[in-house]
Amino acid sequence: MVEATLEQIVYTYIAEHVDDEFDYDTEIFEEGFVNSLFAIQLMTFLEKEFAIKITMDDLDMENYKSVNAIGEFVRRWRERNVR
Amino acid sequence: MKALHDVLTQVEQFAAEELRPRAGEFEAQQEIPQDVIISLAKHGVLGATIPVEYGGLALDAIDYGNLTETVGKACNSVRELLTVHVSLVGESIKRWGSEEQKRYWLPRMATGEILAAFALTEPEVGSDAKGIGTSYRQEGNRFILNGRKKWISFGGIADLFLVFASRGEEMTAFLVESSMAGVSTTKMSNLLASSSSHLAEIHLQDVEVPLENVLSRVGGGFAYVVNTALDHGRYSIAWSGVAIAQEALDGMVTYGRTRKQGGRVICEYAEVQKMIADASANLHAARALCVAAGLKRRDKHPDAIIETTIAKYFSSKMAMKVATDAVQVFGGNGFSRDYPVERLFREAKVLEIIEGTSQVLQPVIAQHALRTCYRKGWWSEP
Ligand SMILES: Cc1cc2nc3c(=O)[nH]c(=O)nc-3n(C[C@H](O)[C@H](O)[C@H](O)COP(=O)(O)OP(=O)(O)OC[C@H]3O[C@@H](n4cnc5c(N)ncnc54)[C@H](O)[C@@H]3O)c2cc1C
Numbered sequence: 001m002v003e004a005t006l007e008q009i010v011y012t013y014i015a016e017h018v019d020d021e022f023d024y025d026t027e028i029f030e031e032g033f034v035n036s037l038f039a040i041q042l043m044t045f046l047e048k049e050f051a052i053k054i055t056m057d058d059l060d061m062e063n064y065k066s067v068n069a070i071g072e073f074v075r076r077w078r079e080r081n082v083r
Numbered sequence: 084m085k086a087l088h089d090v091l092t093q094v095e096q097f098a099a100e101e102l103r104p105r106a107g108e109f110e111a112q113q114e115i116p117q118d119v120i121i122s123l124a125k126h127g128v129l130g131a132t133i134p135v136e137y138g139g140l141a142l143d144a145i146d147y148g149n150l151t152e153t154v155g156k157a158c159n160s161v162r163e164l165l166t167v168h169v170s171l172v173g174e175s176i177k178r179w180g181s182e183e184q185k186r187y188w189l190p191r192m193a194t195g196e197i198l199a200a201f202a203l204t205e206p207e208v209g210s211d212a213k214g215i216g217t218s219y220r221q222e223g224n225r226f227i228l229n230g231r232k233k234w235i236s237f238g239g240i241a242d243l244f245l246v247f248a249s250r251g252e253e254m255t256a257f258l259v260e261s262s263m264a265g266v267s268t269t270k271m272s273n274l275l276a277s278s279s280s281h282l283a284e285i286h287l288q289d290v291e292v293p294l295e296n297v298l299s300r301v302g303g304g305f306a307y308v309v310n311t312a313l314d315h316g317r318y319s320i321a322w323s324g325v326a327i328a329q330e331a332l333d334g335m336v337t338y339g340r341t342r343k344q345g346g347r348v349i350c351e352y353a354e355v356q357k358m359i360a361d362a363s364a365n366l367h368a369a370r371a372l373c374v375a376a377g378l379k380r381r382d383k384h385p386d387a388i389i390e391t392t393i394a395k396y397f398s399s400k401m402a403m404k405v406a407t408d409a410v411q412v413f414g415g416n417g418f419s420r421d422y423p424v425e426r427l428f429r430e431a432k433v434l435e436i437i438e439g440t441s442q443v444l445q446p447v448i449a450q451h452a453l454r455t456c457y458r459k460g461w462w463s464e465p
Contacts, residue, residue, distance in 0.1 A: 013385075016454075016455075036306040036310060037310050037388065039306045039307070040307070040311055040388065041385045041389075042385070044384070044387070044388070047383065048383050048384070056179055056181055056299055059300050060300075061306070
């Protein structure tokens with residue numbers, strides 16, 4: 001079995017909360033797929049799923065705008081915190 | 084640090100001896116006396132969920148829920164202080180504060196040196212929080228705030244306000260000290276309940292707030308701070324409903340077992356038992372929702388937010404119903420200030436209004452159900 005990529009995990013989670021079709025580049029907040037309350041929920045999910053801790057410095061909405069952006073953000077976070 | 088169990092036992096004793104007997108008196112005098120606030124701080128209540136390194140008790144969600152119930156059962160207004168100081172402001176600073184902000188504010192809040200209030204609502208803006216009119220503009224490293232906040236619990240005595248202001252579409256959260264030039268408050272009175280919760284209007288006139296007093300980031304006021312704060316606030320209100328309902332049920336039962344009519348104690352009448360049974364079953368259900376939400380919160384589960392919303396919605400309505408029935412069981416005495424249930428009846432109402440009215444939460448809960456309970460192709464259309 002192939003392990004799900006980070007993006008796939010994030011996509012699956014968001015898809016559970018969105019009825020419309022979207023892809024890895026869809027700007028989910030900008031295009032109104034989810035509301036702002038979902039931002040907090042999404043952050044909680046990311047923290048738990050990927051064992052990261054989102055702090056004030058990570059609050060740029062750019063980090064969460066799409067599945068690909070989230071994937072990049074989580075990787076950057078991990079790299080930053082491994083060292 | 085004192086063992087957690089000892090802390091909770093001591094708070095229970097304090098609530099029984101110092102809060103419950105005086106709750107009516109606080110309302111009549113329209114204030115929570117300073118000695119009570121000092122005692123709350125001494126027992127660690129004001130730093131309930133603040134991490135130990137910042138001088139708090141670091142209670143987890145379940146213990147904090149139990150603490151909220153203990154305090155709320157005895158005195159709703161003191162519980163309101165917990166909601167705003169710990170849940171709305173303390174948790175927001177804990178989650179989104181910079182290390183400097185946490186180190187500065189949290190220990191002072193835990194000792195009660197500083198009392199904090201949450202200032203979102205305005206005379207013209209409540210449910211539609213995104214539409215606030217309090218404004219800010221930036222001048223170098225300072226922000227200039229102008230506007231008016233209304234319905235701010237403990238606004239009359241707080242030293243720190245978590246103020247939300249907007250610049251066009253953007254909203255930012257500011258830590259505003261009551262001592263800053265241009266800040267003034269007006270006490271609100273003639274209220275249905277919460278007379279001792281020091282409700283106030285806050286006036287902000289050209290208040291200069293330094294950049295280091297921005298909580299989270301400029302523009303992050305709604306998405307991060309309001310949402311986080313209200314989520315914690317809803318959890319607190321859910322337990323507050325349990326508190327009021329438990330107190331009302333205790334009253335109903337105690338009165339029902341002692342009041343005699345027609346030669347029998349009234350609790351022997353089936354109609355009275357129906358009210359007691361409904362109250363008891365609904366209270367159990369609300370408590371179960373609160374515990375379920377609490378466990379998810381403790382586990383940092385993403386569904387904690389919706390579970391908390393459901394718990395708040397159900398528990399606040401349940402508290403109103405149980406308090407109403409409690410007045411009914413007390414009959415004419417339910418109307419009298421000599422008995423506590425009329426106060427519970429008045430106090431329950433606000434739970435359906437604050438931290439998102441029932442009407443505002445309904446579509447949120449419905450959307451969740453519409454998404455999670457849809458079964459495609461469950462049956463074929465005839
Ligand atoms: C005792 C007390 C303490 C408070 N403490 C604080 C505090 O510490 N800090 C703070 O910031 N605020 C506080 N508030 C204010 C409180 O949060 C607001 O009253 C609440 O958000 C509702 O706003 P509103 O009063 O403007 O009512 P409105 O928003 O005007 O609502 C009026 C009615 O319209 C309904 N309604 C509004 N919008 C919708 C919608 N979109 N869909 C369906 N129905 C809708 C509501 O459900 C309600 O029934 C307090 C209020 C009280 C009474």
